[in-house]
Amino acid sequence: MRPLTDQEMKVVLDKLANYMSDLKSLIAPLEDGDRYVFRLNHNRVYYVKLSLANLATCVSRDALLSLGTCLGKMTKSGKFRLHITALPILARGARHKIWVKENGAQPFLYGSNIVKAHVGRWSEDCPEHQGCVVYSMADIPLGFGVTARIPP
Template structure:
């Protein structure tokens, strides 16, 4: 089939890198968020810091799901349950 006849329909969840690792795109967030096992909710004062690409200090965390472990991939929410992005839990110690 010639390339002019190829069509793509749907949502792009991510792409494979040259080293065959799969990287999620932010477009997958709304589809994956309801099924996430590990979640972290940010206080309003820390939301902008996270969205700007900075680390969030422990003081900026509002709630943490019980099964969140250190260095685990997580979904980051605002306190109003709006999914903001993906993250990695660096330190969950109490």
């Protein structure tokens, strides 16, 4: 387990910024003086409290399976892929949102695209090819994706 390098951190934040508007809240100090940090272990990036990360240093790299919240993994070509485990963090500061109706939630959870008929409401100023977080009508985050639009 190690902290991220400059380049890695930039790639990770760049990806997160596609979905989140307020990145600064990610590293804001907590009430108890602690803060969240990013850690890399086995190519996976974890979002974890500093105190926990310090405790985890006593576990060897090979033995350490996971800690904190897994945000995603770094590919071998140096890109970053978000995992679904990052959803609660993305949902907290989502830039664009889409609420799907009851009849559209199940198809989305099973891997289909969201069709226009299933959209309950959505952020009006959302452009094309922009990351957005998908919620159910009861404001429960279901997933995230990229917007697409078929011209009329």
